[in-house]
Amino acid sequence: MPPVKWLMHWHPSPGATLNTQILLEACGCAESLGGAKDGRWKTSIFFYRAMTRDGTAGPAGQQPGDLPRELLGVALHERPGLYFSIVRPAKLVLQADAAFTQVMEKLQSYKARVALHFEGFQYQLGDFCLRIGKCAANNSEALRGIMMEVEYYPLSSIEKSRAVMEDFFDVWQEAVAKKSLPGHFIHVESNFSEYGLTDQYSFQHTAVQYATCLQQLMAAGRG
Amino acid sequence: MYLRVRKCIDWPCFWHVEALEVLLQGLSGVPKERVRVHELCLKSGPNLGVVPSEVRLLCDLAQPTPSWAIRHVGGAMRGAGAEQISVLVRTIVESKASKNVLQYFYTLGYKLDHELLKIGFAFHFHRGAQITVTVTSANKMPRLHATDEAVPVTPGIQLVEITAPAAADNYNDVVSAVTAFCEYLAPLLHLSKPGHSTGIVATAGAAAASLMSSGGGKTL
Numbered sequence: 001m002p003p004v005k006w007l008m009h010w011h012p013s014p015g016a017t018l019n020t021q022i023l024l025e026a027c028g029c030a031e032s033l034g035g036a037k038d039g040r041w042k043t044s045i046f047f048y049r050a051m052t053r054d055g056t057a058g059p060a061g062q063q064p065g066d067l068p069r070e071l072l073g074v075a076l077h078e079r080p081g082l083y084f085s086i087v088r089p090a091k092l093v094l095q096a097d098a099a100f101t102q103v104m105e106k107l108q109s110y111k112a113r114v115a116l117h118f119e120g121f122q123y124q125l126g127d128f129c130l131r132i133g134k135c136a137a138n139n140s141e142a143l144r145g146i147m148m149e150v151e152y153y154p155l156s157s158i159e160k161s162r163a164v165m166e167d168f169f170d171v172w173q174e175a176v177a178k179k180s181l182p183g184h185f186i187h188v189e190s191n192f193s194e195y196g197l198t199d200q201y202s203f204q205h206t207a208v209q210y211a212t213c214l215q216q217l218m219a220a221g222r223g
Numbered sequence: 224m225y226l227r228v229r230k231c232i233d234w235p236c237f238w239h240v241e242a243l244e245v246l247l248q249g250l251s252g253v254p255k256e257r258v259r260v261h262e263l264c265l266k267s268g269p270n271l272g273v274v275p276s277e278v279r280l281l282c283d284l285a286q287p288t289p290s291w292a293i294r295h296v297g298g299a300m301r302g303a304g305a306e307q308i309s310v311l312v313r314t315i316v317e318s319k320a321s322k323n324v325l326q327y328f329y330t331l332g333y334k335l336d337h338e339l340l341k342i343g344f345a346f347h348f349h350r351g352a353q354i355t356v357t358v359t360s361a362n363k364m365p366r367l368h369a370t371d372e373a374v375p376v377t378p379g380i381q382l383v384e385i386t387a388p389a390a391a392d393n394y395n396d397v398v399s400a401v402t403a404f405c406e407y408l409a410p411l412l413h414l415s416k417p418g419h420s421t422g423i424v425a426t427a428g429a430a431a432a433s434l435m436s437s438g439g440g441k442t443l
Contacts, residue, residue: 050332051273067271067332083318087330094327096293097318106295106316109272109331196323204321 001156002078004201006165007209008185009216010146016182018143026132026146026185027121029175035123041131042119045214046073046101048085048110071110072214073101074207084207088215091194093204114138116214118147127153128168135217145217148185156201158192188216240343240358240381243411247346247356250407255344258359259284261370262341263325265333278333280324284340284370291320308398311416312389338364340373343381351400352387359384383412 010026012018031037048071074084075098083101085094096103104110120133128150135145150168155161169187176185190205190212192198197205244255261282267275279294297314299305305312320327343359360381362373385405389397405414 050271052270053273054270067268068330071331085327087327090330092323092327092330093321094324095321096324097320099316099318100293100320102316103278103293103295103318106297107267107272107276107278108274109267109276109333 002201002203002206003151003153004155004158004161004165005149005151005206005209006169006187007206007213008148008150008169008187009213009220010183011186011216011220012183018146020134020143022181022183023120023132023134023146025179025181026148026176027123029172029179030121030123030125030130030132033125033171033175035125035130037121038124039122040119041077041122041133042117043077043210044075044118045116045210046075046112047071047114047116048073048104049113051109051111072211073104073112074210076203076206076210078206079203082203084204086207086211088211091196093195093197093208095204095207116144118210129153135214145220147213147217158199158201158205186216188212239411243358243383243408244344246408246411247358251346251348253346255346257285258341258343258345258357260341260359261338261368263338264336265328266336268332268334271332277336278328280320280328289322291322291324293318293320293324309416310398310401312394312398335367338368339376340364340370342373348404350404352389352397354385354387354401354404357384357386358382383408383414385414 010018010022027037050067050069068087068089070088072086072088074086076082076084081098083096083098085096085100086092094100101112104112115138116135117138118133118135120131123130123132131149131151133147134143135147136142137144150165150172152161152164152168155164169185173184190208192205192208195204195208197208248255261284263280263282264277265280266277277296279296281292281294283290283292294315294317297316300312340362341359342362343357345355345357348354348356358381361376363376364370364373366372385401387397387401408414
């Protein structure tokens, strides 16, 4: 059972723009709290589009909303042998092997179009592991967002770990506030039960959290 | 979990089950593995996909907790080279999946074309290649997904398949290994490429009777 994890994303203040300095400052916060840098990490999200025989973007001849126009594929850094596919409108998360991507290539019904990569540094901090990183599209250096993972090793129950995660988040916010950065980190809770996921944390929970985080980053980008 | 991308060499035929089991048991030296697989064949709905596509979902019911896999079976290798060899080579991509995989593909716009319950046994051999021999009967369900009520599609007939994973750079060796292995089964059955019938072995009855009375074959 993997340990519980929270994903947080950087929410810029109105008018502020994203830059790598914020990322560096966030890494500085992790170090100021006593975090020891111990490596890099990378998680990728792939956008799959529905393919149709008549060349339309979504399946024509179907009622709107009948079929998903888009799927998300998630490749998590901690389990490279696994692959997750998320159908957001149907609240479905499928766990499969990494070979799933090849099955999809063979089927040619949904094709991977764009990839977003979340990558950065990892810090060990007592019972916690922090991963702070940037989000960028494939073949682009442009920053699409800044986010972080906070993992708490001793617990796998979401409910039992809630208090300790909230406490850690408060400490973290305090450390970030001292830097007077133009924005703050936000934790948007995913609705795991909608996806049929239980209180016991799993890799599927992480995949769903990435989908939620992505949605938030895209909304922030539009805003 | 691990990923499997492989070319499989299929070589099916039909024959007496019990004698074959005795022969395979003798050859392998380990007990048979029970096979009970619910296979669902799904096809893409109208207009979905660049081309119509087909995917198989396999639920292994022989395990205490059923496990699911997705399998895509590619077309058979063609051309003069393919015709000259005695086995069929095709690309198979398979991935394990969580139990909501059927709901997932329905949501994507795939429809159930047919379903089968394959019941039988399997033996594994490491002899020049990772060879798997499965002996199964195909069963159909009177009601949707009612695997407990499955009845044989062709009573008394079993499908014998020999498969081995191969890569582009070693499939000639795998073909040789499979061909050599099939010689051990020659007293009971002639194996042929799918779609090519070789008929039954004239001396099979005597060989089967001998196997059943002696209780096994030689160990490889």
